[in-house]
Amino acid sequence: MRDRKRVRFAAPAGAPQVPEPKRVAVVGGGIAGLTAATALAERGVTVELFEREPYWGGRVGGWTTKLPDGSTVGMSRGFHAFFRQYYNLRALLARADVELRPVADYPLLDEHGRTDTFRGLPRTPPWNAFGFALRSSTFTLSGLRKVNMRAALSLVDVRVPETYERLDMENAADFLARIRFPEAARHLAFDVFSRSFFASPQRLSAAELAVMFHLYFLGSAEGLLFDVPREPFHTLWTPVTDRLAALGARLHPATPVTAVEPGFAVHTADASYEVDGVVLALEIPALRELVAASPLGPSEWRDQIAAQETAPPFLVRRLWLDRPVRADRPPFLATGGLPPLDNISVLDRYDADAAAWAAHSCGSVVELHAYAAADRDTTGKELLARLHAIYPETQQATIVGDREEWRADCPLFAPGTYFRRPAVATPVPGLALAGDGVRADLPVALMERAATTGWLAANRLLAGWGTAGHPLTTVPVRGRFGPLRALARLR
DSSP states (O other), rough: OBSOOOEEEEEOOSSSSSSSEEEEEOOOOEEEEHHHHHHTTTTTEEEEEOSSSSSBBBOOOOEEOOOTTTTEEESSSSOOEEEEEEEEHHHHHHHHHHHHEEOOOOOEETTTSOOOTHHHHHTTTHHHHHHHHHHOEEEEEEETTTTTTHHGGGGGGTTHHHHHHHHHBBBBBHHHHHOOHHHHHIIIIIIHHHHTTSSOOOGBHHHHHHHHIIIITTOOTTOOEEEESSSSSSHHHHHHHHHHHHHOOOOEOOOOOOEEEETTTEEEEEEEEEOOEEEEEEOOOHHHHHTTTSSOOOOOHHHHHTTBBBBBOOEEEEEEEESSTTTTTOOOEEEETTTTTOEEEEEGGTTTTHHHHHHHHHHHHEEEEEESSSOOOHHHHHHHHHHHHHHHHGGOOOOOEEEEEEOOOOOOOTOOGGGGGGGSSSSSSSEESTTSSSSSSSSSOOOHHHHHHHHHHHHHHHHTTTTTOOOOOSSBBBOOOOOHHHHHHHH
């Protein structure tokens, strides 16, 4: 069923529940794994859910840490925006009554102090894009005259997977240079987009940038405003895992899977589990490692998994300060042209745990992100210097607590790699993949790609057992504005 705002894919037909007992191992307890486990458990499959960390949620999970002042507080791998186009992720959260709260604005700040926002824009594409350009100080009339409109039409003629056939060999930096957007606008808008994939524009596929622009802007009416969880990440996923347990799933936190044998036998350090199917819902490094340790699949597929790359490292630095930041500071500020800083979050504006600490301490909790970082020590110092320059009131604050997360486990969507990414379906019957590094052939990205592939992986196994799958929803799989699409075909 199609409407103007989104595309709904009907659930694959079949029996409402598995006709005979089935057991599936889901390896990985992040968004993809939690989604696949939920989809299977709802159809009567007994799920064994394994996660190597002691917490759930994967890269969107959290834990607690103790500060020098004696307080126990939440910590995570950084800010995550739950955009309103994340229909399949929200379907998972809605099942467990997980609440999200809206963030009123999403300002972008550049090195010259210019600020753009997405608040108050028209909701209908392409007028939202035109409204943003007309309102932005970075899209000057003289700059807009230089835009290569023929090339720019690629952004309104997005089709999946055809856009990857046209643009995947080009990097995002060259693509934007070819369009000739004003340089300031490129830094403030498009660089922010590309760096959300934890890579510089030179190392990001132009097709991925175009599809992301379609997902968040030109293909949907929800725009770039987003919601955030009411609960901190270390408790966010508890309703989801509680529901899984109620559905009969067996949860194995802090239990790495060491190998999977055909048939299937899933091995951990202490036990083995005989199952009828397996979903590998792992980040790229863990997927490479497990497949290398398991006698699964033909050599071509194993080589494909081994060749998957990760993005450069990123740094998250969270500070607990003894005084509040100014009351007018936004909960989330994105930056362009201010390396290594990519955004500043004031957690006590929206996170219940941080808000409680700030209220008790009369302080604030601030988080700094640096994507595609080069050096941990230097980056951490430079992040603090940027914070002091952008929010000068923090210069006088004493740092009560300071935590850093340095990670390098996000997938890299480099030019020319789309058709070499592993798909949900594998050459091994009964084995499926899920995760944000897995190819879906739908206009989805980041957390939404993880959730979407989780539903798809479960649907694939269920279909093999004659059991009904679950419906999916995405933004339109092609540009929404017909006249502009027609112009793009003539370019």
